[in-house]
Amino acid sequence: MADRLKNEDVVTFEERLRQLGGYGLATAEILYRLPDYPMLLQTYIWQDYDIAPEFPTLLKFLNFWQNRLDGALYSVTVGHSKLLKPAEIRAVGGEFLLN
Template structure:
């Protein structure tokens, strides 16, 4: 059985972290932080935007701001021959 995260990364997804600041429903003058992580496709972030759309429709806490960071964890290897032959089995 293959790990879901590995399959997502092989499909081009990368680890996306969103810091979501929202107003507390019980104290409108206070901001609360929610950290969300999932594998998503940059730069469109369809999974994140679907989550945020659901947040706005289903939850009482109004969004203040969202900060997004994204990192592809699987990258092509950087190989460079330096005066020799490199043989891979």
């Protein structure tokens, strides 16, 4: 069964630790103006693990965008989902072994 898993289906240990620390999957739709044609808007989709509502990772990326890239930001729409919820983690009271 493990050989049927795709790389994107496997959550790394670091990703799981971030989820336990309060990180969730953040997706941002970024509309920006094309540098050569400022009347036209282009869409860029950004996705990473981040903490809502502060979004430090997204803000770092947006600061990079404004300081280093030519396309002026028009709007940013953000969605966030905690992938690991408290109800999904529970203590195990016992262990049962089958022969």
